[in-house]
Amino acid sequence: MASVSSSTSSLLTSAYSSSTTATTTSSSTSSSDSTSSSSSTSSTTDTDDIDWDALIESAVQAKLTRADTIDVKITDNETKIAAYQTLQSLLTDISTAAQALRAPSGVLDSQDDAFLNRAAYLTANGDVDASASVSVSVESGTEEGTYDLQILQLAKAHKVAGSSMSSSSEDLGLSGTMSLGVEGGESVEVTIDEDMTLAEIAEAINATSDESGVSATILKVSSDAYRLVLSSVETGQTITATDGSGGVLASLGVVDEEGAFTDELQAGQDAILVLDGVQVTRSSNDVDDLIDGMTFRLYQTTPEGTSIAVEVGADVSEVKSAVQALVDAYNAFREYAVTQQTLTSSGTASEDSVLFGDGTLRSATLAVYDALNQTIDDTAMSLLGLTFDENNYLELDETALDEALLSNLDEVEALLSFQMDASSSNVMLLARGTSAPADFTLDIATDADGAIVSASVNGDSSLFTVSGTRIIGAEGTAYEGFTFVFTGDDDQSIDISFSTGIAELLYNATEDLADTTDGTLQTLIDNLESTNDSLQSKSDTIRSAAETYRTNLTNRYAEYQAAISEAESTQDYLTALLDQWNSS
Incomplete structure (x- = not known):
């Protein structure tokens, strides 16, 4: 019979002994008649009674226990990753909503600024239907102003x-x-x-x-x-x-x-209109080159002695929509944060509270709440009709918001946005960092051609680098992230001060957390995913080894079955010979 390895002998012995019965042999010998008789009754082992598959599966599962433990850890990590990603998305929604209200700097981001959205408000002077006569579309950032319009003739095709x-x-x-x-x-x-x-x-x-x-x-x-x-x-x-x-x-x-x-x-004819007393003609009824950023669409002439006042101003409906978007984004975040702190009746974290006690969620909640509770120049979010209810959800009083937008738009903007006040119009803000430095005087030195030679504060020119007309805050200083554009051509000392509104604070608090490139949450997500990759590799190695073990064990047990069958066959043969000898 083939030798049995120590790793499986106990399993084989147990299975074998449980399915066999002892062989009893009785012999009696009579010396008087020299007759001996031997009877052997054997209940032999039937290898079919052994559950070889169960033995193999039991041995393999013992090997897989560690892999199962690792897989549970991977699943737990995946659940936490999903929770962090949801939190990341909710904070991104707050960041996006705040972006529209924080007066983002730079040309590229100006299109996001709700306070730069413009609308044309038409007022009839005399017996004229203003909206039936003309429509006016205004691009974001167009200079505000009021114009008097008369339409004397519409352009026509021949x-x-x-x-x-x-x-x-x-x-x-x-x-x-x-x-x-x-x-x-x-x-x-x-x-x-x-x-x-x-x-x-x-x-x-x-x-x-x-x-x-x-x-x-x-x-x-x-x-x-x-x-x-x-x-x-x-x-x-x-x-x-x-x-x-x-x-x-x-x-x-x-x-x-x-x-x-x-x-x-x-007959073909041009359009003729009078704007602020100046008569102009155009070949089309769509006039987009009269005033920068404005397009007039002419529909009918104005009666003699009448005109239409066209007022270009902030589109307060866009600001209102942006405030509502911010409220919705915050309340969705608040609901998620509350869900993550839910307890069971026994006082333990509920199954849905994946981020129960999580430090990042707690920090985010505090940062958002603190930003909303800031007072800017003695003005708070109540100006917008915003209050917290008993569960710290935001409630919006639309009537109060409408009144603030119509009568105190500048104050609303100051409460929400980041603003720079400079003593000279020759300096403009192109980009800004996440924290505003204290009030300072920027000393700009130029050469004979008007090019910037240096920019300094209190005589320290190491605080900035100069690139053409741009003055860039040096890394590691209070001015890091700030870029100014200087349009002057002579030496100037410019007093600069900043104010940081609620929307700016919200943006800075949530953007640093939610940034999908290098934000705090993304770092946590990346680390968990990296951990899972390593754990999955270990689990795969264990499972691969277990399957190899299964194959080897199956082959080994097949050898044992063959050896047992051969031994039983030999036993039967010897018993038959003995019986024949005893009977002769």
């Missing part, structure tokens, strides 16, 4: 028509060419075949309208009367049309024998 035709779908039998264009442009030749219908002639004209500036339509006057209508694509332009070979335009009744239009439906 339209001419041909004579009546009985059908638009029957071949006209016309053949030849025509040249179409607009004054000041290039004419395009259109070829007409005799098998073309009126509709197909219009289609041929439209195929070249991008080049010619002339389009064609078919006007159905009645069931048996159709007219070709030519229009200038752009308003304020005049169509030019010349018959070529075949006299197609004349046959269609568009021009007479002298080449003049037979039926001018509408």
